[in-house]
Amino acid sequence: MPPAVEFDHLTVRFGRYNALEDVTFSVPEGAFLAIVGPNGAGKSTLLKVILGLIRPTSGRVQVFGQPPKKVAPTWIGYVPQFKTLDRSFPALAIELVASGRLLRWPFRVPPGVRAEAEAALARVRGAHLADKPLSGLSGGELQRVYLARAFVRRPRLLLLDEPATGMDVLGEADMYAMIEDYRDETGATVMMITHDWEAAYHHATHVLVLNRRVIGFGPPERALTEECLRRAFGHVGHLHPLAFHVEGGRDA
Amino acid sequence: MLEVFSLPFMQRALLAGLLIGAMTSYLGVFVVQRRMSFLGSGLGHAALGGVALGIYLGFEPAYVSLPFTVLVGLLIVWVKEKGGLGGDTAVGIFFSLSVALGILLLALKNAYGAEALAYLFGSILAVGPADLKAALLVTLFVLITLPFWGRWAYATFDRDLAAADRVPVRRDDYLLTALIAAVVVVGLKVVGILLVAAFLVLPAASARLVARTFAGMTLFSVLFGVLGVVLGLFLAYAYDVPSGAAIILVEGALFLLILLAKDAKTLMSLRD
Numbered sequence: 001m002p003p004a005v006e007f008d009h010l011t012v013r014f015g016r017y018n019a020l021e022d023v024t025f026s027v028p029e030g031a032f033l034a035i036v037g038p039n040g041a042g043k044s045t046l047l048k049v050i051l052g053l054i055r056p057t058s059g060r061v062q063v064f065g066q067p068p069k070k071v072a073p074t075w076i077g078y079v080p081q082f083k084t085l086d087r088s089f090p091a092l093a094i095e096l097v098a099s100g101r102l103l104r105w106p107f108r109v110p111p112g113v114r115a116e117a118e119a120a121l122a123r124v125r126g127a128h129l130a131d132k133p134l135s136g137l138s139g140g141e142l143q144r145v146y147l148a149r150a151f152v153r154r155p156r157l158l159l160l161d162e163p164a165t166g167m168d169v170l171g172e173a174d175m176y177a178m179i180e181d182y183r184d185e186t187g188a189t190v191m192m193i194t195h196d197w198e199a200a201y202h203h204a205t206h207v208l209v210l211n212r213r214v215i216g217f218g219p220p221e222r223a224l225t226e227e228c229l230r231r232a233f234g235h236v237g238h239l240h241p242l243a244f245h246v247e248g249g250r251d252a
Numbered sequence: 253m254l255e256v257f258s259l260p261f262m263q264r265a266l267l268a269g270l271l272i273g274a275m276t277s278y279l280g281v282f283v284v285q286r287r288m289s290f291l292g293s294g295l296g297h298a299a300l301g302g303v304a305l306g307i308y309l310g311f312e313p314a315y316v317s318l319p320f321t322v323l324v325g326l327l328i329v330w331v332k333e334k335g336g337l338g339g340d341t342a343v344g345i346f347f348s349l350s351v352a353l354g355i356l357l358l359a360l361k362n363a364y365g366a367e368a369l370a371y372l373f374g375s376i377l378a379v380g381p382a383d384l385k386a387a388l389l390v391t392l393f394v395l396i397t398l399p400f401w402g403r404w405a406y407a408t409f410d411r412d413l414a415a416a417d418r419v420p421v422r423r424d425d426y427l428l429t430a431l432i433a434a435v436v437v438v439g440l441k442v443v444g445i446l447l448v449a450a451f452l453v454l455p456a457a458s459a460r461l462v463a464r465t466f467a468g469m470t471l472f473s474v475l476f477g478v479l480g481v482v483l484g485l486f487l488a489y490a491y492d493v494p495s496g497a498a499i500i501l502v503e504g505a506l507f508l509l510i511l512l513a514k515d516a517k518t519l520m521s522l523r524d
Binding site for chain 1: 285401402403405406408409410412413415416417418419460463464465466467468469470
């Protein structure tokens, strides 16, 4: 079985700026990969390469053994940063979820698709949001709607760009539980960008520490080391928050 | 009062106006939500170059201006895409070049006459059979692209999400801009170069104030666009004022009324 995603010496250059340099790693199918790195590390670029939105300058990426453009769009569920949402666009939550199923914006949501979209919203505990305008939703509610939009197509690969942004502590825990439930149920692969090292440590099976290049990759205990984080971020803040865990592994 | 619409030139103006009003207000929802209002204005002015070229070459201006403005629209998208420039910069470049070309050609032909002025300010009297044919042709193209509403709306909401779902967003940018350019050209005779952008923006902006969904916004926009044309043409005839100005003022009044009504509703709900 080919890996879910495989990067082979991938470089992405925007003009003279190298967004990603010589990136090589592969994500086994069914894995939960957390991607951590400072701002401008190329994390979102990496996801956009998988989606086929950005073409590599050199190197190769394969998604389920195929070039990104050849992969059926319904195999991938993408949750962008909700900060990119244009709140002036008149839309209801149910329409956004239905767009994930229809692959276009619905003029009218067909009854069958509406039922599927409502089930996806219920899955993220957002059934009450269905007929609310997107412009009136909080950051946390929007993230749930975007997650429902990804779930509604039953993807084999979930790409999440900072899915817990704008959520309170309980909302974050809820979000990770929903992602893990989906993965357990379907065997889907998850790739999640996060600034939360603790979340990466506790929820992921693999961690990629990225700063344009691969700084560290592997199980959380091996990738989230002080050395890797220092190389990626330049410092580890006042205290390495995982220092207590890493010594004895996840159950310590 | 309705007998005014039994006059042949009024019927022609009304039919052309209704077609153009429906098309501009339909495409206007994409213009407004994609924040491309300057494109409408730029293409309107760019059309002057095409009109002048038609007058200079001795052809029907509408038939020369149509491909000319569509070409300018496509070049704007191309320069924006390849040059990494902002959309407003690309519009600004071609808008000024086309206007300069138009002024030059009109001066060479010594043709700053009634025909050129009709294009600047719009005149229902100036809507001839050729203009009506051009409007029908462009309407046909717009009707053919109606099934693309879903993917255009998707890309308008979020370009990356749409592209990730294999919506051909780049190709659609060219197609949508070409259609907007074509609609702008056929709208020139009714509302004029100076006001044609408002024809694209005002009905959609009014619709945005009342609609909860993009589909609703599209329907309201077309309704407001058509309503503005009927009322505007009627007022233009009744008070003997320029049709373009009358239509746009009706659209503007509608926008203000909706805005004030919405504001009053918000104030009432705050008081409760």
